[in-house]
Amino acid sequence: MTDATNATKPIDDELLEILRCPVAVHYTDRGDDPGRLELVQRPNGDWWLVCEDSGCKYPIRDGIPVMLVDEGEKWKDTPVDDLPPIAEIFKD
Amino acid sequence: MSDIKQLTQQQFGQNPQGYVNSPVHASGADLPRLYDLIQPQPGWRMLDVATGGGHTARTFAPHVRCVTAGDLTFDMLRAARGHLHENGLTQIEFVQLDAEALPFEGGSFDLVTCRIAPHHFPDPGHFVQEAARVVRAKGIVAVIDQIVPENRRAARYINAFERLRDPSHAWAYSLPRWERFFQAAGLSVWHREPFERRHQLGPWAARMHCAPDVVLRLRVMLVQAPEKAAAWLQPEVYPHAGASFLIHQAIILGRKTGE
Numbered sequence: 130m131t132d133a134t135n136a137t138k139p140i141d142d143e144l145l146e147i148l149r150c151p152v153a154v155h156y157t158d159r160g161d162d163p164g165r166l167e168l169v170q171r172p173n174g175d176w177w178l179v180c181e182d183s184g185c186k187y188p189i190r191d192g193i194p195v196m197l198v199d200e201g202e203k204w205k206d207t208p209v210d211d212l213p214p215i216a217e218i219f220k221d
Numbered sequence: 222m223s224d225i226k227q228l229t230q231q232q233f234g235q236n237p238q239g240y241v242n243s244p245v246h247a248s249g250a251d252l253p254r255l256y257d258l259i260q261p262q263p264g265w266r267m268l269d270v271a272t273g274g275g276h277t278a279r280t281f282a283p284h285v286r287c288v289t290a291g292d293l294t295f296d297m298l299r300a301a302r303g304h305l306h307e308n309g310l311t312q313i314e315f316v317q318l319d320a321e322a323l324p325f326e327g328g329s330f331d332l333v334t335c336r337i338a339p340h341h342f343p344d345p346g347h348f349v350q351e352a353a354r355v356v357r358a359k360g361i362v363a364v365i366d367q368i369v370p371e372n373r374r375a376a377r378y379i380n381a382f383e384r385l386r387d388p389s390h391a392w393a394y395s396l397p398r399w400e401r402f403f404q405a406a407g408l409s410v411w412h413r414e415p416f417e418r419r420h421q422l423g424p425w426a427a428r429m430h431c432a433p434d435v436v437l438r439l440r441v442m443l444v445q446a447p448e449k450a451a452a453w454l455q456p457e458v459y460p461h462a463g464a465s466f467l468i469h470q471a472i473i474l475g476r477k478t479g480e
Contacts (some may be wrong), residue, residue, distance in 0.1 A: 140314065144289065144316075147278070147325050148325060148326075149324055149325055150324065151318070151319070152322075154324070154326065164326075188297065192315075193298055194316050194317065194324075196316055196324035197222070197238075197317060202367065219295075
């Protein structure tokens, strides 16, 4: 995993500040601001948004965060280090 | 993901450029009217849900601080981004999202818009709840969508007519029902404006690539429309081929109540 501050981020800081996991944002037992996302970069250059509260992980595909519940939950039990290349997920 | 959402992704994903270029979506008096009614402010952050070809985002972007454009369909977003960037509108961000599960912190936006899309949503009341959640107190939620009469039988008929043409059409609601969606979400409705537009059956069906037998069935539905549905659609059926009818839409504007 790469520190997001050391690389060119795929999304704007201001957008990252308001983006939340669409699952965890509705949690009522995780404090005042549930569903915050951490921007992480994989060694292959892929970027993901990872939610500690839910475990959901959202790929950033061609600069566009894929914030669909089905997509985030698909990677819930996959450690960040084992996430597949995004190009293999979508094959476009 | 529900069947209707998958159908929506298929429908819009197979011809995203068509929606970017579609005159029905790209133009229309409702877009400048929406702008005039809302009077967006330069410091505003806006969310456009189900942005499609990005036409509402394009209208507002030059006048607000930033726009986030969201859509269920990735290829639609990519097509909209290409179109908007070609037109110099690079301050728009794109997010693939579900209108009924918005991925944002509460109170993040000054304005949430959604134009000609909620009739594809399985639960538009849930969408309005989500829009109300992510807009700030006193912020505006603006919806433009197709409406149907309050009469249930007529509403069913018109929705069946629409779904025959487009299987991703979930349901269009009456204007009073929309107002109830807003009120239930804590939004005070401060403007509602129905309007109508006459469509020619042939081009309308062709945009959805309807087969000839489907076009024929749509024409028969116009001919056989029961009285209250016919009063709404006002079909004009030509002797040998073709027909036209009215589609009704409405602008509904709500303001989030509370501090």
